[in-house]
Amino acid sequence: MDLISELPDPILQHILSFLPIKQIVQTIILSKRWSHLWLTFPSLEFDTNFFRLELDLSKTEQSAEKKRLRLIDFVEQTLRQLKSLRKFKLHVDFPWPSSATVVDRWVDYVLENGVRELEIVVTVENGKRYNLPQSVLASQSLTVLTVGDCKLCPPLDGFRLLGMKRVTLLGVFVEDEIVKRLVSNCRFVEHIELDSCLGLRSVWLCETHELLTMKVHNNSGLCELGIKAMNLQAFEFRGQFQPCGIDISSCKNLKTLILTMVAITDDWFHDGITEFPMLEILALSYCHMLESLRISSPHLKKFILCGCESVTRLEINAPCLLELEYSGDLISFSLNAPTLLQADVHLSPRIFDNPWFVKQIEFLAHFNHLEVLTLRSRTGKTVVIPEEVRETFASPLYGVKHLKLKIIKPLFSPSIQDLVRAMLWIAPQPETISIESGFGKKILKFGYEKLRDEAVRHCCCASLPITCWRHCLKELKFENIREDEEKYDLHNFFHQNARILHFNIFHHH
Template identity: 30%
Template sequence: MEEKSDIVDATDDDRISKLPEPILHHILSFLHAKDAARMSTLSKVWDSAWNSLPYLNFGDKLFSKSKDIPRLLRAVDQALANRKKHKISIQKFSLWLPHYHELCYVSSWINMLIACNVKELKLRVNRPVYEGVLDYNSLTEAIFDAKTLNVLSLDGFNIEMPSDDGMIKFTSLRELHLSDVFLDEQFLQALCTSSCNLEDFSLQDFDGLASFQVAETSLPKLKRVNLKNCPSVFQLVDIASINIEDLKISTIDGNLKVVKITACKALKTLHLNEVAVTDKWLEDLFSSLPNLEILGLLGCEALKMMKITSDELKQLTVFYCSNLISVELDTPNLMKFHYSYDALSTFRLKASVLLEATLYLDPQTNYFEWQSKLTKFLANFNHSKFIKLLCDCDKVIVIPKYLRENLLPPLYGTNILQVCLGNLSNYSVVDIIDSILWISPHLDTLSFTGALRMTMKFIYKDEDASDEDEKPCCASLPWKCWRHTLKKVELQNFALMEQQDLGNYFFANADISEMVEIPGECSL
């Protein structure tokens, strides 16, 4: 923070400086402390507002970019000492120290923050390295006396029980976020006993714990738990909290085999990443958790036969569960589905007609076998109004014409299709669009992202209008394809040569009246 220039009184035209101090505090709360301190040079009003500011955000770059660390340390020290002297309550304090050498300051700052009745504390100190091994920073025991804390975030510390009475006095704590820390079951047990108002608990990149257990009688207000990057030794999650609504668990290597959450009757959202979920565990889950609405399964290698029956499930994500051989979903109210498909032998889906599906198509077999299975898979979504297909290459979605002769178009009821292509091979834009319009023969909107970035909108003839010259190839099917009903095509972001090729394609295959290019800034 810089030296102050001469401070002047607010002028008559300076209406902002005449605002009440709480409003000036609110304005300054959006600034880093360094910038808020600079504002104090504008006038005596702003100087007073800075010196009484209860929000001190020193950010994550101030110390890492400074060439004068001692000056910054003194500035933080002075800011806290001033607030302690004038008995100013601190609502929020945030700081990242890239150098663990200044840890002696941290203990002093925590003592002053507690004296200032700090409500929210976010503190990160980079871990030291001893003989090539990362260690953890010591945390002053004074932190456990912070009775006024509502939100606490710690990063880089060894969190040990207080040595005097072994008591944690987080009676007001609502949120606790621990990252890159060392802690043990004893601390967790003490936390569960003392923090009766805790609602949100996140634990990331931690050591020391082999299990995470919350009894039914502890943490009665707990609503959200996030266990991220659990270590290899972590073997058990057992949560019996009846009010928990959101649970996220991810591991480093998929070793976590035991997750007991059947007592969490209020659970609405569950995300499991690289957890050893078994077929039986998943099937029983929904009978135990009647309110589960959102489920995410990522990298759950133990899962082979997924069977879900639920009237409450609204969102489902299944990605990279590579050993799946069968999926059966009886989920009539499912609205959003994210799935990575690699030619399953069995897939059955019952979902809402308003389903929005995002499908990552990942062929794990030869393209001939893949393409025939793909059309059968996509047919499960034939009534979905919006579908997004993610493909590493255009080969994944270009169905050869000889295969189309013996297959039905799978997405005949889809109105909006978005295709994200990672790479292009030797197929032309016309080849890609021709295949997609066979897959989904009555689209309203087709858009591309990734390697292609373009959009098409299709306008059709009046359904009541008769067409005596209608071609007979779709007569036996339950829909009219674009070839017989297309009236107009609107293009956006296509190159001139692509427009010409598509013009030749559409005028040769449909009785359209016009094809127009819409400027890129317009929305189709």
């Protein structure tokens, strides 16, 4: 007895939703019960894998064509018989131009069915573009529209997308005026994404009161963008290192600003940042025209500065900052962020000699009050501070409790013993040290015992605010350190260097 088929329709539809489209088709062929479910399925997705033929050498081109036509006919019949449909997703790369008429019919079927979410990506031969049916831009049922690799033409009887909330254009050919008219007629649109579109030159979106988020990525040829949206909360722009005038100064409620590969200057940034008093997340990546940044933001919680190679000075005054990510070489740096909890730092110097290590110690000292600090390094060698430098300077991170090291190219890294030794000098009394590489994450957990005042006065770190691990280590746990040679080296290192107290070492896998 087929017990699964006895389940209620909503549960069976939920089960089907986890299957690839080809398996669903195979399932409904076996049972009329499942076929009924198919026609009331709320979401249909036909992707390129569904139409891609799995041919072997014994099959002729003629038989392959018959199979393709059967698949097309199956989609056709399914869409004609649908009883309800909330979401329809179609990704096809039909090789012949006449297939456009087939797709036109399918789109008409789902629009007549009152589909609310439509995602359509159509690629035809010789780089030609499929013209999106005008009926799509005149639909009053759509709330979510995603279009890829097509061409948008304005509907003859105007836009009527009254209920549209999300619009995404991917690799679409579309002109400025169409985007303006599209947005102005979508009075309730909350999210707009323009990615890799062609035809755009100057886009100005005005009085879009409901717009909350906007993403503009890799639109070759776009040289001007202006947005007047009082309620915009997130703006993300990824350029191609080409100049593009961006005016978002009227978006007073902006909370998230992400700029990547944008040709903005210090003046643009400093003038603009003062316009966003509610800003909470700021990310600047590969903006090579920036040189000196002063960030004073009362609500900023997360700041990212990555790959901005020309920046030589950074000043941060952010009383609510919780997270900081920095990637680049050492720069002049000042930080006023008393609430900062964690930072992720990737220093990538061209040459690291003793003067560079001295500057690194001064740079890291800004993060001494953190709970968690993550250091990223290409090989791990940047954290191995030379002995002559360690003898001259104090440890910069005596207040950090959890120190993490992430190594990008582990084959060229120092031994785990050298890395642990180096990290214990940088952070002399951590609760955990973790070393993550392509070989997994190795963790050391430390437990300490408070020394008597007399013992503290006679130890080598009496001048520091804390006692270093050598004099108060009581318990040590290893996790995920599986190599016997590494275990042996670490055993020897700790037994030889932690001499004040006896301690136990535990292994955990």
